[in-house]
Amino acid sequence: xxxxxxxxxxxxxxxxxxxxxxxxxxxxxxxxxxxxxxxxxxxxxxxxxxxxxxxxxxxxxxxxxxxxxxxxxxxxxxxxxxxxxxxxxxxxxxxxxxxxxxxxxxxxxxxxxxxxxxxxxxxxxxxxxxxxxxxxxxxxxxxxxxxxxxxxxxxxxxxxxxxxxxxxxxxxxxxxxxxxxxxxxxxxxxxxxxxxxxxxxxxxxxxxxxxxxxxxxxxxxxxxxxxxxxxxxxxxxxxxxxxxxxxxxxxxxxxxxxxxxxxxxxxxxxxxxxxxxxxxxxxxxxxxxxxxxxxxxxxxxxxxxxxxxxxxxxxxxxxxxxxxxxxxxxxxxxxxxxxxxxxxxxxxxxxxxxxxxxxxxxxxxxxxxxxxxxxxxxxxxxxxxxxxxxxxxxxxxxxxxxxxxxxxxxxxxxxxxxxxxxxxxxxxxxxxxxxxxxxxxxxxxxxxxxxxxxxxxxxxxxxxxxxxxxxxxxxxxxxxxxxxxxxxxxxxxxxxxxxxxxxxxxxxxxxxxxxxxxxxxxxxxxxxxxxxxxxxxxxxxxxxxxxxxxxxxxxxxxxxxxxxxxxxxxxxxxxxxxxxxxxxxxx
Amino acid sequence: xxxxxxxxxxxxxxxxxxxxxxxxxxxxxxxxxxxxxxxxxxxxxxxxxxxxxxxxxxxxxxxxxxxxxxxxxxxxxxxxxxxxxxxxxxxxxxxxxxxxxxxxxxxxxxxxxxxxxxxxxxxxxxxxxxxxxxxxxxxxxxxxxxxxxxxxxxxxxxxxxxxxxxxxxxxxxxxxxxxxxxxxxxxxxxxxxxxxxxxxxxxxxxxxxxxxxxxxxxxxxxxxxxxxxxxxxxxxxxxxxxxxxxxxxxxxxxxxxxxxxxxxxxxxxxxxxxxxxxxxxxxxxxxxxxxxxxxxxxxxxxxxxxxxxxxxxxxxxxxxxxxxxxxxxxxxxxxxxxxxxxxxxxxxxxxxxxxxxxxxxxxxxxxxxxxxxxxxxxxxx
Numbered sequence: 001x002x003x004x005x006x007x008x009x010x011x012x013x014x015x016x017x018x019x020x021x022x023x024x025x026x027x028x029x030x031x032x033x034x035x036x037x038x039x040x041x042x043x044x045x046x047x048x049x050x051x052x053x054x055x056x057x058x059x060x061x062x063x064x065x066x067x068x069x070x071x072x073x074x075x076x077x078x079x080x081x082x083x084x085x086x087x088x089x090x091x092x093x094x095x096x097x098x099x100x101x102x103x104x105x106x107x108x109x110x111x112x113x114x115x116x117x118x119x120x121x122x123x124x125x126x127x128x129x130x131x132x133x134x135x136x137x138x139x140x141x142x143x144x145x146x147x148x149x150x151x152x153x154x155x156x157x158x159x160x161x162x163x164x165x166x167x168x169x170x171x172x173x174x175x176x177x178x179x180x181x182x183x184x185x186x187x188x189x190x191x192x193x194x195x196x197x198x199x200x201x202x203x204x205x206x207x208x209x210x211x212x213x214x215x216x217x218x219x220x221x222x223x224x225x226x227x228x229x230x231x232x233x234x235x236x237x238x239x240x241x242x243x244x245x246x247x248x249x250x251x252x253x254x255x256x257x258x259x260x261x262x263x264x265x266x267x268x269x270x271x272x273x274x275x276x277x278x279x280x281x282x283x284x285x286x287x288x289x290x291x292x293x294x295x296x297x298x299x300x301x302x303x304x305x306x307x308x309x310x311x312x313x314x315x316x317x318x319x320x321x322x323x324x325x326x327x328x329x330x331x332x333x334x335x336x337x338x339x340x341x342x343x344x345x346x347x348x349x350x351x352x353x354x355x356x357x358x359x360x361x362x363x364x365x366x367x368x369x370x371x372x373x374x375x376x377x378x379x380x381x382x383x384x385x386x387x388x389x390x391x392x393x394x395x396x397x398x399x400x401x402x403x404x405x406x407x408x409x410x411x412x413x414x415x416x417x418x419x420x421x422x423x424x425x426x427x428x429x430x431x432x433x434x435x436x437x438x439x440x441x442x443x444x445x446x447x448x449x450x451x452x453x454x455x456x457x458x459x460x461x462x463x464x465x466x467x468x469x470x471x472x473x474x475x476x477x478x479x480x481x482x483x484x485x486x487x488x489x490x491x492x493x494x495x496x497x498x499x500x501x502x503x504x505x506x507x508x509x510x511x512x513x514x515x516x517x518x519x520x521x522x523x524x525x526x527x528x529x530x531x532x533x534x535x536x537x538x539x540x541x542x543x544x545x546x547x548x549x550x551x552x553x554x555x556x557x558x559x560x561x562x563x564x565x566x567x568x569x570x571x572x573x574x575x576x577x578x579x580x581x582x583x584x585x586x587x
Numbered sequence: 588x589x590x591x592x593x594x595x596x597x598x599x600x601x602x603x604x605x606x607x608x609x610x611x612x613x614x615x616x617x618x619x620x621x622x623x624x625x626x627x628x629x630x631x632x633x634x635x636x637x638x639x640x641x642x643x644x645x646x647x648x649x650x651x652x653x654x655x656x657x658x659x660x661x662x663x664x665x666x667x668x669x670x671x672x673x674x675x676x677x678x679x680x681x682x683x684x685x686x687x688x689x690x691x692x693x694x695x696x697x698x699x700x701x702x703x704x705x706x707x708x709x710x711x712x713x714x715x716x717x718x719x720x721x722x723x724x725x726x727x728x729x730x731x732x733x734x735x736x737x738x739x740x741x742x743x744x745x746x747x748x749x750x751x752x753x754x755x756x757x758x759x760x761x762x763x764x765x766x767x768x769x770x771x772x773x774x775x776x777x778x779x780x781x782x783x784x785x786x787x788x789x790x791x792x793x794x795x796x797x798x799x800x801x802x803x804x805x806x807x808x809x810x811x812x813x814x815x816x817x818x819x820x821x822x823x824x825x826x827x828x829x830x831x832x833x834x835x836x837x838x839x840x841x842x843x844x845x846x847x848x849x850x851x852x853x854x855x856x857x858x859x860x861x862x863x864x865x866x867x868x869x870x871x872x873x874x875x876x877x878x879x880x881x882x883x884x885x886x887x888x889x890x891x892x893x894x895x896x897x898x899x900x901x902x903x904x905x906x907x908x909x910x911x912x913x914x915x916x917x918x919x920x921x922x923x924x925x926x927x928x929x930x931x932x933x934x935x936x937x938x939x940x941x942x943x944x945x946x947x948x949x950x951x952x953x954x955x956x957x958x959x960x961x962x963x964x965x966x967x968x
Contacts, residue, residue, distance in 0.1 A: 385908060459908070492908040560870065560906055565964060567906040569870045572960040579964060 232519070234544045241327065242516040263298075265291040266318045270325040279427075281331040281465045281501060282371055282399050288322065288332055289363050292339060296359045300352070307355055312343050327515050330466035330474065331501045338366055366500075374498040374564035375403055382461070382496055382562045383408045390415040390458045393491075395447070395482045397427035398463020400496035402434060405461075409440050416441035418457060420450060422478045424521040424547065447478050450485045460486040464497040469577060470506040471555025471570030473497075477548045480510070483557040492559040499563045502577050510551040519545030633916035635690060635731035635865075636936040638683055639825065675701055675720040676727055689799065691737025691900050692771040694724050698741060699767035702760060710749040710759050717745055730916035732866025732874055736903040741767065743967065774898040774950035775800055779807040782948045785894065788814045790858040793850070793886075795820045796876035797827035798863020800896040802834060804948070805861075809838045816841040818853055820878065824920045827876070847878055851885045860886045864897035865937055867949075868905045869963055871956025872941040873897065874913065880940040887943035896948045902963055907939050 233242055269291045272278040278287050292315065299314070301307045319336055322328065328336070342362045346355045382404040386392065392415055394401050405417060417440055421428025428444065435442050445453060460482065466474045473479065473495050483493045507513060522545055523534040537543050555570035565576055678700045682693035701720045707713040721738040728734060745763055778800055786792070786808045794801055794817055808815065817835055819842055822828040832842045845853055860882060864873040873879070873895050886893050907913050918936035926932055947954045951962065 385912075387912075494908075559908060566904060566967070567869060568960050568964065569906075569957065571871075571957040572964060575961045575964050 232539055232541070232544050234546045236511060237514070237516060237546065237548075239512075240514055240516045242519070263291070263295050263318065265294040266321065270322050273322065273326040280397070280399055281329050282375075282498070284329055285331040285335050286367055286371060289335055289339070289367055292318075293360050293363050296356050296363070299356060306348065307352060308343055308346055308348070312340055315339060315343070330503050331498075334500050334503070335366065339363065370500040370564075371498060374500065375400055377564035378496050378498065378562050379403050379407045381567050382494065383411060383413070385459065385494065385562075385567075386413050386415055387458075388414050391418060391456055392416070393418040393420060393450075393454070393457045393460045393482070393486070394431070395420045395428070395460075395462055395479055396422075396425075396476045397431040398461075398476075398496065400498070401461045401463050402431055404496060405435060405440060406438060409438055416443070418443045418445065418453060420445055420447055420478075420482060422447040423525070424517075427476070447481060450482055454485050454489045454491060457486065457489070457491050460491055460493045462493060462495050464495050464501065465550060466501045466503050467495065467497050467561060467570070467573050468502075468507050468552075469504050469574045470508075471558065471573055472507050473553040473555075473558060473561075473570075474507065474550055475553065477510075477551045480551045480553040480557075483553045487557040493557060494560055494562055495558055496562045499565055499576055499580055502563075502573055502580065504574070504577050507552050510548070514551075515549040517547040517549050519547050522547050633730040633918060633936055634728040635734070636825075636916060636918045638690070639827075675723055679724055679727075687799070689733065689771060689898070690731055691733040691898075694721075694734050694737050695741050695767050695770040697724065698738070699764055702764050702767065709756060713760060713763075714745055714749055718742060730914050732903045732905065733901045736866060737770075737900045739904070740900050740966070741770065771898060771900060774900075775803040777950040778896055778898070778948050779803045781953055782894070782896065783808060783811060783813075785859070785946075785948075786813055786815055790815045791818060791856055792816070793818045793820070793853070793857045793860045793882070794831065795828075795860070795862050795879055795882055796822055797825075797831045798896060800898065800948075801861050801863050802831065804896055805835060805840065806838060809835075809840050816843070818843050818845055818857060820844075820850060820882070821846050822876065822878070823847055824918065825876070847881075850882050854885050854889050854891060857886070857891055860891060860893045862893065862895055864895050864901055866903045866905065867895070867897050867901050867947065867959055868903055868907060868939070869960050870906055870941060871944070871959045872907070872939055873944065873947075874905075874907075874937055874939050877936060877938050880910075880938045883940045883943040892945035893943055894946050894948060895944055899949045899951045899962070902959055902966070904963060904967060907941075910939055913937070913939060 269278070269287045272287065273284065278284055295314065295318065296311070299311060301310060315336070319328070322332075339359075339362075342359060346358065350358070378400050386404075386408045390413075392405070394405070394417060408415065417435060419428045419432045419435070419442055421432075421444065423446075432442055432444050443453075462473070462475065462479055462483065464473045464475045464479075468474060473483070475495075486493050523537065524532045534543075558570045560567050561570055561573065563576065565579075568576065675697050679694055679697035682688060682696045683690055685693070688696075698717060698720055701717060702713065705713055705716050707716055721742050725735050725738055744766060748762070749759065782804045786804075792805070792815060794805070805817065817832075817840055819828040819832045819835070821844060822831075823846075828844060832844050835842045862873070862875055862879050862882070864875050866874040868874060875895075883893050905913075916936045917934040920932055920934055922932075942956075944956050947956060947959065954962075
């Protein structure tokens with residue numbers, strides 16, 4: 001373990017003085033990045049000292065070999081950056097867990113010397129991954145060449161940098177097949193931060209990779225919600241954030257008065273996300289949009305600033321706050337993109353009041369057209385598929401499916417429902433209550449029993465958090481199991497999802513992009529004290545808890561997707577995404 | 588009636604029990620919502636398949652009686668539907684009797700007649716009239732997919748283009764009329780041209796059902812002096828295979844007739860399967876004459892390509908989940924002997940082939956099944 005520790009110790013010292021940093025300039029050259037933006041330059045002047053890289057403070061289980069490259073969360077896209085020297089990498093490879101090959105590369109748009117210092121300070125262990133040549137833009141390729149040229153001038157101290165393949169522009173989505181090997185291509189993430197305006201507006205932002213410790217630390221400093229990282233983490237999922245649950249709320253409540261830039265409505269929504277009061281793609285999206293409507297209503301342009309830019313910056317900062325409370329769902333991401341698009345398209349000549357009114361009505365229209373009306377359209381299509389005597393299976397508590405079932409009951413169709421549920425959330429019980437209140441025949445079971453009951457099921461209705469371009473359904477964890485078992489029994493699986501939740505990225509597995517919930521809830525079973533064997537074992541080094549929130553169901557198991565555009569096969573999702581975006585831009 | 592659940596014994600039992608147990612929800616509602624259909628066809632006999640049978644000159648006497656009674660009854664009811672002497676149903680009836688004309692084309696010709704006879708002065712009025720006529724046609728025969736799809740397509744064309752401000756009413760009317768008359772005119776020729784590349788010398792083609800499009804393809808291939816032979820399934824109960832064989836023999840194409848059960852037996856010597864379609868659905872599957880799905884499964888298991896020839900107006904916004912998810916379209920089946928008492932007969936005239944199709948030859952080009960949804964979305968968006 002020597003090499004990594006040596007390496008580790010050497011890193012902090014570099015942060016102390018810019019001179020030393022400059023010395024390492026050649027070893028870790030900073031690549032001039034294509035997007036050069038004065039405001040970002042200002043932001044990038046985060047001094048090295050602020051970059052307190054205290055590995056001790058962070059989780060003890062962090063792989064010591066992982067010295068991450070400094071990054072500026074301001075900047076959005078990945079670019080190829082030269083990796084760290086060979087030996088360190090080799091050392092890192094040996095010491096770190098294979099799955100943590102997900103190192104992040106972040107591209108920072110910085111003016112050379114301070115930027116260099118930053119970059120140099122973040123000597124990251126980069127696993128060499130296959131460069132995706134076709135994805136790098138010209139600027140990044142140029143940058144790569146510079147790096148290599150500089151690297152060849154490097155003194156003997158550090159071995160020549162190996163360029164890590166990195167993923168290109170913001171156009172590339174975060175989803176790469178996550179092989180638990182060292183060949184990860186990362187998407188650099190611009191972490192939470194007002195960096196979103198630098199991104200291409202139409203590309204969804206990849207999520208921050210949380211195994212990059214220095215960036216995590218930086219993000220924490222800027223964070224409003226103080227969250228402590230969980231100590232005992234599964235290595236395969238180190239790229240996803242995981243925090244100690246329950247630590248944030250009291251802190252946040254006390255800080256309310258100190259949070260100047262925070263708007264109360266947004267704050268409230270954030271708290272509701274944090275506590276789990278609002279959950280579900282549609283609910284979260286609507287709550288957020290309504291908060292934004294209030295923001296717009298009370299907004300007034302500061303002097304010397306334009307409404308477009310300033311409001312976008314404000315929205316971005318609120319979004320980063322919301323991300324800290326709980327990572328964005330795809331529906332929220334798409335809605336945010338819409339809002340920013342609308343702001344950007346406001347003509348400069350409008351008066352502020354007109355602009356605000358237009359924006360508010362746009363947001364209202366989004367909610368009423370893309371969510372409410374879409375749900376009605378879905379219900380209309382889906383009820384035609386429910387026949388007399390059907391036995392319908394549903395999993396969890398999808399809002400769209402609930403509406404379908406209630407409407408079918410209104411139409412006096414005779415059917416019965418099988419609600420499948422799972423720990424720890426037990427969302428199915430909420431659905432069950434609501435259905436029973438309306439008088440629908442229901443059966444309730446847990447997910448362990450699905451192979452036992454599926455033989456009598458005639459159709460399966462599932463909800464989705466998002467449907468991706470390759471037809472994969474990204475939904476509550478457990479959905480994939482239900483879909484696969486249904487497919488094995490030749491039962492048709494119908495997914496109800498509004499079109500605004502479709503996304504152009506593609507995902508092949510559930511690992512590369514997911515959300516980790518509170519691990520403590522799976523260590524105990526509520527109400528059953530006698531079987532809580534795992535109580536108190538949360539901090540055991542040999543035991544890691546994994547509480548995944550989402551999973552990805554491949555398109556082969558899906559029979560059809562019911563959207564507001566009608567009933568389509570999973571292969572037609574990219575078509576709808578394409579048509580949708582056209583409509584988006586024209587609207 | 589045997590339903591899908593395996594517990595059909597229980598169902599039957601329940602049906603025999605007094606209805607008092609579940610007063611609010613009684614026996615299943617009538618399977619198709621078409622009350623008009625009920626009036627016309629007490630046995631749910633599909634008019635579409637009757638027409639086809641008529642085209643193929645397979646007519647049983649009791650069917651004929653029923654059909655005549657039905658038309659008579661409908662004509663009596665006709666006056667409230669269209670208070671004018673002109674009846675779109677009559678027009679449609681006239682057109683579709685012609686064997687050379689596809690159902691959808693006949694419907695559009697009927698709609699063209701509506702336009703000609705219309706006394707409207709604005710596009711809006713004309714549109715409303717057309718909509719009413721189209722709805723009448725669709726209601727008259729709910730089982731015909733191409734009829735519904737064709738009408739929808741034409742209405743979509745009219746609605747989309749009626750907003751053109753630049754033209755006056757008369758030119759708009761003549762434009763729509765022109766489109767209606769040209770509807771479906773040359774699609775068969777286009778499809779035949781596109782599919783010539785797929786027929787190579789010395790190939791053996793299996794054909795099921797008498798589709799005009801498929802026949803056009805084979806005729807063009809024969810005219811292009813390609814050497815191929817055709818295996819025709821008999822196509823019970825319509826016995827369409829016999830007719831197709833007769834036509835192909837006239838073109839000097841070597842033809843062999845098989846009974847429907849012999850398809851698996853002959854599949855190894857077949858190079859490709861050609862079928863037509865009554866409708867192409869959103870999932871990329873086709874609805875065609877009974878027996879198509881069977882043939883597709885056998886072909887797939889032996890790695891033979893299945894090609895479907897269909898005009899683009901047959902693309903319908905349906906998405907069946909299984910065989911029974913379609914409107915039931917029944918046809919009279921003649922077993923040669925009388926059906927024994929207490930024995931039910933499966934009389935569906937068509938089945939749904941959800942997968943195993945290799946390519947679709949349409950006038951939009953040679954498409955893979957997943958493109959159907961793409962086209963539909965673009966069309967109906």
